[in-house]
Amino acid sequence: MFKHLSAEEKPYKCDQCDFSAAQKANLKAHMAKHGEKLYKCDQCDYYTGRRDSLTTHMAKHTSEKPYMCGECGFRTAEKFCLSQHMKIHTSEPYKCDQCDYYLSRKNDLDIHRTKHTGVKPYTCKECGYTTVSQAYLTRHMRVHTGEKPYKCDQCDFCTAWKGCLTRHIEEHTGERPYLCGECGYRTTKSNLHRHMKIHSGNKPYKCDQCDFCTAWKGCLTRHIEEHTGERPYLCGECGFRTHRHMKIHSGNKPYKCELCDYCTHRKGSLARHMATLY
Incomplete structure (x- = not known):
């Protein structure tokens, strides 16, 4: 007897679009x-529009x-399966039913x-920033108050965000x-899951003004600023308006070259430096 498929059950997916x-x-x-051209497997009924998908x-x-x-x-034949497996180690068991996003706590999933609804009921009275939760707004307010509750027990470093301290x-x-x-890339545990997004191809953060999408929330935030042209954060030392610019004056250069003494406050600058060594 044939299995009846509901309207939501569509297991056959195109690997070139949605x-x-x-x-x-x-x-x-x-x-x-x-x-x-459709690339067909000579051992079963599988076919695809991409040669690399057939190889996989x-x-x-x-x-x-x-x-x-x-x-x-753990070993697998597919990149996607490895990405799914990695969630075991990153403790992200809750999956969004509207996209491929995973979270570690049910409250965060909610x-x-x-x-997806676009509703952001919590608004910052200082700059007009809007967000989906009171917790996010409280965290955002540290930008204005200068509060840095997370302190390193090995030096004087302190920050407003737990992830930065880690x-x-x-x-x-x-x-x-x-x-x-x-790809053999070695990193810390906190960065491995972020790095794996490069291979998974999952880009849950989408711009509502154009077709841009990205795997990282911070990249989407910076992209949206290109549409608005807004740079609300004023540098008190030189008058330049941007949040990332302040790293220049802080003297903090966390990105270090493993082959020489070069260090920088921007990850992109380190990548360009490394390219000159090869």
Whole structure:
């Protein structure tokens, strides 16, 4: 007996756009609209519009598992499966039913879901910033108050955000024990999940004014500023308006070259420096 599929059940997905279908024949008809050659597996009925996707699929038949988890040694034939597996180590069991975003706490998932509605009821009286939760607004207010409750117990560093303190403490230890199973990149635990987004291709943060999308919230925030042209944060030392600019005056240069004494306050500057060494 055939299984009845509801309107929401569309397991056949196009790997070139967001189209999905309930029947394989409908997907095949859709793929033809892309006007590209279909790459077909010679061992089963799988087909795709991308050669690299077929190569990944073929690994299932050969039992090859090139993607390895740097934390536990788990291996898989697909990048997506490795990305899903990594959530075991990052403790993010709650998935949004409207996108591929995962969170570690149910309350955070409830807050995240409000982002899909576009409703931001909490407003900062200082600058007009709006957000989806009181907790986010409280955290934002530290920009105006200068409050820095998170303090390093090894030096005088303090910050307004817990994540910044975690990354700072890792600079003291210098340890990078967590290995990316896809490219061999070594990093700290707090950065490994962020790095894995590069391989997963998941870009949950979307601009509501154009087609731009990104894997990181901070990148979306900076992109939106390009639309508005707003730079509300004024540097008290030179008059330049931007939040990131203040790093120049702080003297804090957390990004260090592993091959020489070069250090900088921007990750992008370190990447450009590293490129000159090769």
